[in-house]
Amino acid sequence: MNLSVLRADLEEFAEAISREEYLTRAGLKAESRAAAVREQFAVLGSRDAFEEVHDKAQGESGAEEARRLRYLAEFLGTTCIEYRARVLNDRLATAEATQTVEADGRQIPLRSVETRIKNEGDRARRAALEASCLSAVAEMNGLRQEILETGHEEASRLGFPGYTAPCRELSGIDLTALRDLTQPILSRSQDMYREVLAWYLTRWVGAPPHEARRHDLVRLFRAPELDRLMPPDALREAAEAPIRRMGIDPAAAGRIRVDDEPRPAKMPRAFVATLRIPDEIILVVRPGGGPDDYAAYLHELGHALHFAYTDSGLPVEYRRLGDSSVSEAFAFLQDGQLRERGWLKRFAGVGQPADVLRFTAFHKLWFLRRYAAKLDYELFLHAEGPGARSWDAYRDLLSAATLVEWPAELYLADTDPFFYAARYLRAWIFEAQLRNLLRERFDEEWYRNDRIGPFLLSLWRQGQRHTIEELAADLGLGPPAIEPLLAQIAADLA
Secondary structure, three states, rough: OHHHHHHHHHHHHHHHHHHHHHHHHHHOOOOHHHHHHHHHHHHHHHHHHHHHHHHHHHHOOOOHHHHHHHHHHHHHHHHHHHHOOHHHHOOOOOOOOOOOOOEOOEEHHHHHHHHHHOOOOOOHHHHHHHHHHHHHHHHHHHHHHHHHHHHEEEEHHHOOEEEEEHHHHHHOOOOHHHHHOOOHHHOHHHHHHHHHHHHHHHHOOOHHHHHHHHHHHHHHHHHHHHHHHHHHHHHHHHHHHHHHOOOOOOOOOHHHEEOOOOOOOOOOOOOOEEEEEOEEEEEOOOOOHHHHHHHHHHHHHHHHHHHHHOOOOOOOHHOOOOOHHHHHHHHHHHHHHOHHHHHHHHHHOOOOOHHHHHHHHHHHHHHHHHHHHHHHHHHHHHHOOOOHHHHHHHHHHHHHHOOOOOOHHOOOOOOOOHHHHHHHHHHHHHHHHHHHHHHHHOOOHHOOOHHHHHHHHHHOOOOOOOHHHHHHHOOOOOOOOOHHEEEEEEEHHO
């Protein structure tokens, strides 16, 4: 096998699939043609290619080449699984883009329902919207089950004992150890979370805590009470002004483009499309109003900056592959500015930031609890398989974590391929440790210190060459621990 040709194919494939997914997810086209892209680069989805690169990685003595081969083997292994499900995934993407539900006597795109729920103050109407949404989601669960079962079958054909094994072995992430590390987040934050949740549900949503449902949380986190403090026309400047203070161009000399048009079929979940790293990055957000827009924009700006300032001379494995927890950590560092008192005052113009600080800390805690439960659930799902037991496990684990009754219909829709929840959890842990380092090294208001620009650029330029654990060791942050994360949240909630 010619590795140079394989790497060139990887570069071309990554650009082509990123463009196709951007058009579909951004609501610019309805029918997904990702399967055709995968068929064009079928060699990347072949078991022979995976097995040869996997064997080479295990036998390589040179440290850098071994690292590149490990990243390439992980990519090829996951691509094998995605290739087998390519037609099913196209059908699902097209269905999600074209599905409609009835609301107010007319049909609206399924992808618009979440925004409707966020902005609906009437609880009964919210419940009706969510019921319609969940019914549509449940209709597609048969297709999602086919995709999951196809992934399990392909993992076995690759020689692994189940789906979890290749995710663990190829990524190098001990998923069980990470689950054990993060599960105490639930018990240690239970009383704090319960108290703050009850306060917000009662005062902001008018829902008795014991009767609360998922749609009540969707409305709560829309936080219209904070709209006057966080107007949409001030968002871009608030996010980008600190970057300029660091001596960094937030547009990366035009390499970053923002797509914030509110198209009906656009995914409600913000994302970054990495068409060409570092030369063509699209930051995609769907405005819905309130601090959620600020958080989404800041988060995706963190990703965009990381990719746009990645060294163009790095091998494709370090620009495109590697440990995605690294980019997630840089994204969390940016959206974490919503929990910085000085940032809120100086850049967002919030004179009395206590309410925003408390709310954003609560929102972060909710995310942490939800993802700790998601990792536990996904380990169960991939061991048990889809069906009644996984349906019940999802409902019970997510309800216990969020302390609201969680809909079981989402038990397949609310999972990401290859245990991406683990990437988030590792990134949150690292970001909290990194934030403490930045405060110590660059001042409490690190985000407006011009000395931090070269420091961040030096990290971004490395792409994803290093794992999150390697970066932590290089920076002297110590082993992963949940204490800094919980301490920062508790301080903001006090």
